[in-house]
Amino acid sequence: MKAAVLHEAGGIPRYEDFPDPVAGDGEVIIDVKAVAVENVDRAIAAGTHYASEKYTGRFPAIPAFDGIGALPDGTLVGFGNIRLPYGALAEKTVVPQGSYMPIPDGIDPAVVSVMASAVTAMSMKTAAGFVPGETVLVQGATGVAGRLAVKVARLLGAGRIVATGRDDDQLREVQAIGADTVINTAVSDEALAQAYLDAKGDGYDVVVDYLWGRPSEILLRALVPRSFAFGKPTRVVQIGESADTEIALAGSSLRTSGVEIYGAAKGLDPQTMDEAYQQIVTWKRSGELTFDVEKVPLSDIETAWQRTDLKGRRLVVMP
Numbered sequence: 001m002k003a004a005v006l007h008e009a010g011g012i013p014r015y016e017d018f019p020d021p022v023a024g025d026g027e028v029i030i031d032v033k034a035v036a037v038e039n040v041d042r043a044i045a046a047g048t049h050y051a052s053e054k055y056t057g058r059f060p061a062i063p064a065f066d067g068i069g070a071l072p073d074g075t076l077v078g079f080g081n082i083r084l085p086y087g088a089l090a091e092k093t094v095v096p097q098g099s100y101m102p103i104p105d106g107i108d109p110a111v112v113s114v115m116a117s118a119v120t121a122m123s124m125k126t127a128a129g130f131v132p133g134e135t136v137l138v139q140g141a142t143g144v145a146g147r148l149a150v151k152v153a154r155l156l157g158a159g160r161i162v163a164t165g166r167d168d169d170q171l172r173e174v175q176a177i178g179a180d181t182v183i184n185t186a187v188s189d190e191a192l193a194q195a196y197l198d199a200k201g202d203g204y205d206v207v208v209d210y211l212w213g214r215p216s217e218i219l220l221r222a223l224v225p226r227s228f229a230f231g232k233p234t235r236v237v238q239i240g241e242s243a244d245t246e247i248a249l250a251g252s253s254l255r256t257s258g259v260e261i262y263g264a265a266k267g268l269d270p271q272t273m274d275e276a277y278q279q280i281v282t283w284k285r286s287g288e289l290t291f292d293v294e295k296v297p298l299s300d301i302e303t304a305w306q307r308t309d310l311k312g313r314r315l316v317v318m319p
């Protein structure tokens with residue numbers, strides 16, 4: 001079969017022949033239909049992710065750990081838990097029986113492959129307990145996940161949405177999809193801190209953070225009150241780290257600001273996860289939530305992997 005084959009950590013996957021997977025006891029072969037390529041896949045392949053060792057510890061390997069495909073009887077499923085060195089970026093892959101779920105009827109598999117990013121945005125509710133009318137700040141709103149978070153915040157009934165990015169053209173697009181106020185983070189530290197304060201109105205109730213690093217560090221410092229007043233509670237959900245993996249956090253940022261910081265997985269269990277997923281499916285079916293995908297054939301993986309022009313569109317490989 002053809003596959004995207006990675007020969008070393010940090011390399012570029014190449015479109016090559018690879019032995020077909022053979023199902024062992026309790027395994028099933030998946031005919032792969034759509035694979036969303038996300039930053040996490042690139043980080044794992046680069047050897048810089050904490051899961052790199054598990055997924056690409058030996059080479060040659062096939063990147064990407066989940067996708068959408070067909071079971072031998074033709075049922076379309078979302079699959080994961082692939083047996084290494086197989087990955088999702090191939091014509092076929094192999095998973096244990098049961099490591100898949102049927103996908104919703106009538107939705108393009110390429111779109112289904114991107115829906116997990118929208119489910120993550122639901123963490124403003126599942127992790128931070130968002131209620132309609134609240135003010136939401138989306139950090140990193142020009143990326144795929146951030147744009148979906150702006151749309152999800154609007155659909156959940158946010159009172160006001162503030163969105164950050166570092167490119168004015170893309171920030172205009174983010175306004176067009178629902179942000180009330182945008183902030184360009186590509187300014188001096190002082191100017192950025194002031195922009196966060198100018199845009200906060202009565203205060204940020206929920207921050208969904210896809211950036212971490214410098215912008216979040218400046219935000220958390222800016223939220224410290226300048227007097228002994230009580231800070232307004234702000235619930236920060238940590239989801240991504242496009243800007244950096246670390247921040248320096250002053251004790252005062254937690255002590256006085258009223259800030260609470262959660263991981264996106266807080267509050268997730270099979271029921272809340274399913275409810276969040278079903279909500280995304282409902283919005284997709286009604287046309288209220290749209291997904292911007294850039295479909296490419298597997299044979300284009302080498303150039304597709306290196307693309308930097310996607311600007312809020314998710315790369316989806318269609319083997």
Ligand SMILES: NC(=O)c1ccc[n+]([C@@H]2O[C@H](COP(=O)([O-])OP(=O)(O)OC[C@H]3O[C@@H](n4cnc5c(N)ncnc54)[C@H](OP(=O)(O)O)[C@@H]3O)[C@@H](O)[C@H]2O)c1
Nearest residue numbers: 039117120140142143144145146167210239240241242243
């Ligand atoms: N936990 C989860 O389930 C989950 C799900 C989805 C995403 N994520 C994470 O969320 C993050 C965003 O994912 P994505 O899919 O939206 O990525 P993406 O489409 O590649 O977008 C990344 C965004 O971050 C911006 N950015 C990059 N470096 C920056 C910096 N130094 N300062 C300010 N902005 C910067 C980019 O701006 P430019 O366009 O100007 O370059 C872009 O808008 C990633 O860390 C990803 O792993 C997590």
